[in-house]
Amino acid sequence: MITFEAVTRRYGAMTALDAVSLTVPDHQLCVLLGPSGSGKSTLLRLVNRLLEAHAGRILVDGRDIRSYRAELLRRTIGYVIQNVGLFPHWKVADNVATVPRLLDWERPRIRARVAEVLDLVGLPAGIYGGRYPHELSGGEAQRVGVARALASDPPILLMDEPFSAVDPLGRQRIQGEFLEIQRRLRKTVVFVTHDVDEAIRLGDRIALLKDGRLVQHDRTEVLLERPATPFVAEFLGRDRALKRLSRVQARALARAGDPPGSAGAAPLAAGALPETTDLRLALAHFLESGTDRVALKDGQDGITGWLHRQDLEALARSGGQA
């Protein structure tokens, strides 16, 4: 758990953060969202003491972070940044091994762990471990950045606009992959972004900042449903109903349907949507096809149920609680 208590940070005469209090619960992904200059990156960099607070304090699991030596604290916190910052003169495997080496792990343990995290981010160590950063695409480099941050299995991850330098298509994919990883590892993540869609897609919680002040902090659904101020409502966009839908997978609304008729399952599967499709895409499907229900299939093309248009619309009206 990370607790900010009335944290203030100034740059010269400018107050970047003004008495921000915030608690990030364990195993949650908390997005710090806001326009540029809102202080979200500053807030993140206070956690691993790349910046020091001028007033207030920050606790990790109840202990003031100033009671640690800064270097030792940072080795227990994963850190991913927008420009990745891979060491250009080190191979991928050496980059990933940075923190385990700083922690003086045994060599075989480092080697095994490097292979494990590279596999986790979908870059087999046998192929990518020996490459240099300049031989990687932007998306691959950022995956290595994530692997490097996870290498020592830290309980906390700090991610500063990690995917914003990746091209839009690659960004969507890497976001999905990261969600999968997070579902498995359940780290406590502080994630800075100015991209509303990314925040809504990834965040368990969103803390919206403006001019160094915390405007609203709550579960993502709550922000979408009950924005606290007009600023929050405007920043999240007028299509909040759609954005709510994008957080829910179709299988959450699946109804048991009629068993496949004499036509058999195969033609049905051809027109079916994967059950992991988000409801925003499912709505688009209804709009295009003009139908009222669609079959859902699992990864093996087995029909698992039916999604009805009326259920989807009811959900949109009710405020996104599946």
Added chain:
Amino acid sequence: MAQPETGPARVDPVLATLAGLGLASLFLLPLCQYAANRIVAGRDCYLLPASRPWTLGLMVGWLSLAGFACLPADLRARPAARWAWLLVPLPLLAAMAGAARIAGSLAGGDPVARVTLASGFWMTLLGTLVAGISLPSRPLSRALVWLTVLGLGGAGLAAGSFDALSLVREARSLGPAFGQEFVQHLRLTGAAVGAGTLLGLALGILAHRSRPWRLGGFLTLNFLQTVPSLALFGLLIMPLAWLSARYPVLRDWGVKGIGTAPALIALSLYAALPIARNTLTALDELPEAVLDAGRGMGMSGLQLGWHVVVPLAWPAVLAGIRVATVQTVGNTVVAALIGAGGLGTFIFQGLGQTAMDLVLLGTLPVVALALAADQILGLPARSRRASA
């Protein structure tokens, strides 16, 4: 008539020009000059009329290089084309041998007669050097070829084949003084580059960290760079003479108005500038994200410096040291004027006595040292490029 497709079949223009010039100089420029003694005017000796086997060697050497230059580019790019390197030293070796033969036959038995190397020889040397630089090759094979040339030249020298050349006669008459000044030149250059490196690194780092140092330090060094070296030596004489008169300790250390002390101070200051500038650029251009990531993962200042800053900045710093070294080898020549010794001694003696051979005796080793320093200090950068 339609022009054939240009592009991949293009001729190597540098190499072709060099070979053409080399061939032309064979006919138009004298290889040596003969004079009955040191005072009378010399007479040109062309290699061609003598039609010794060396003429053939020179012609074959240049013609084959010209032929190679005219090959289609894709043939020249083949791995086997690296062996074309072996052609490069041929003209130079033939010219050396030819000059030795001419000198031997004209002045062999006559200790007063002088045979000096003339424009034809220097053209060949120049052409060979440029051809060597323009041909792609691996550093190792390049070094091997030059070592072979030096080795053959040295063997000829030891065997007395070049004894009749006035250059060699002049060197022999100098005796151990030549070796002493050569070593002194190396010492001055080495010490100045060493001190300049420390100074340049320190200033580069300070300038990276503080704005006043960036402005003040570089203003001073840039200003110094515009002061001619001789003037700087002169400027240092007064204060150093005063200091050494005032503090006898300094005199015991050898600090005087003239001699090694002012030379080293001035040379070090000159050497510091390129190193400081490259250090500053290298540090300024370190990617901020890399440093941020390093710090954010918990590297200490020392670890960040040793594992990240030094390896990333050092190629640029080394390039600065390379420039400084080549520059200092040349600057050290002037140090002879204030009594610091070095190869400049012979150059200025020779200029005073209009003895061009003595001047050459100072100049050639300086050129060779500068080239060698440039090649050796450039090795890491080239091997990095080759592996990247």
